[in-house]
Amino acid sequence: MSDAKALVAGHWQWSGWLTPKGRVIALFALLKIDEENVWLLLQDADPAEFAARLRKFLFRSKTAIAVREDLHAIGSFATGAARGAALAIDADEVELDMSGAAGARTLRLSASATIPDADAEALARWTAFDLAHGLPRLPASQSEQWTPQQLSLDRLRAYSVKKGCYPGQEIVARTHFLGQAKRGLVLLESERPLAPGAQVEHEGKALGSIVSAVQAESRTLALAVLPLDAPTAALHADGAALRALALSEGLAR
Template sequence: MFALPDHHVVTLRGRDALAFAQAQFMSDVAALADGHWQWSGWLTSKGRVIALFALLKADGETLRLVLQDVDPEAFAAQLQRFVFRSKLVIEPGGDLRVGGTFEAHSSAAGPRAAIDHEGFALDFGGDGGVRTLHAGAGLAAPADADALARWAAFDLAHGLPRLPASQAEQWTPQQLSLERLRAYSVKKGCYPGQEIVARTHFLGQAKRGLALFECDAPLEAGQQVTEQDRTFGTIVATVETRGQSLALAVLPLEPAASAPLAQGHPLRPASLRGGLAR
């Protein structure tokens, strides 16, 4: 096992935790069975993604969010502003630490989690292989930069954007192709940004989505993708592994007329893998 220092757990606990999450997050939390998890996220009122996370329903009054690349204290403080009279507490961090393995778990499979008194495990595998996310009280796992880069590359290869702060609140779920992960609902009812998400879905107005690229040069989120001297899209997530860059970019759905570039460097299209949806 190796440490995932860019992953953090936030807990929602209390009588109204489920109803609160259903009203705030973009997935259908009410449809989750105890001990199961799904991809989800929190949107601005304009339908832009603030954060993506794995959402585990531990029981009828306890939800665990596994945030990626988001400060848990800041996230919890921002979410707390909408609690009002709801009966729940939002607990950022705590003693739960997160680690990963590129191995299957004996109990966690697909959307079914493995939960015990010390923490939980989630099946984070997909078509590219097996892996398990572990969260536990005081979990001690060594740092491993190569394994961490491999983990992030697995995310990107399966269409899970690892959004840095510069890309938060910039993109709608459709622009990030989050339907591939079944991370949002257009039928469950109101939540922040729901009107924009539903309108885009039902009117067929989604004009951009995710594309995966490889490049021999270093890339950064926020760089423009160009073709034939025009801006064609934007890189939203990158990772360097095995001497090359892997990048997710938001592009128009119609194919480019010529080979795309980033900072003058050729981008090689790659196929997104499946199997990470829950």
């Protein structure tokens, strides 16, 4: 959805892949390591399946698409060497600044670092940080369901309405220039578990549905696609009361 050619080497941005109908298949961070190498850091999609689908579009024999099985992603809630959209590249390690208004956060991609034990609580906190800043996490059930506008990806500068030649571009641009976007993301909080796909209701009327959800620190955070003029009080999903929160800024790159 965004232009890799316009991306400066040593920098990264949010991007994604759309169906011809303008629905988001997957979101990812697009890293331009140098003039010859571009990495796609997938948030949720299966990398092997994603790579196989991309290879169908290869027309140049000198271009190769491969899954980096040797790399590991290590996140920390701390300030690192990277700043903003600039990558910190050192030998076999690449670092991204994934901070936002809620605090510092760093993601390190390494082929040599010692991998810490899995920490479900830390992973849930990381996902909650994403959702709080308006970065949807798309499980398989939500793939190919939503347009970039419905996912409010303009907040992350994750798509372009001027660059042509990507699947779904015509629909995305038409929606933008004709002002037809009527839905967007709303951040919700609940004391009960929530699941992607659950309907969000107001006074018994369905308004939209939940796209992403995570339980973290005795509460559930969720992102839902709702009408832009939807009420923010007296919302429910699966019988659970919901409270609308303001989305945090600072995760755009």
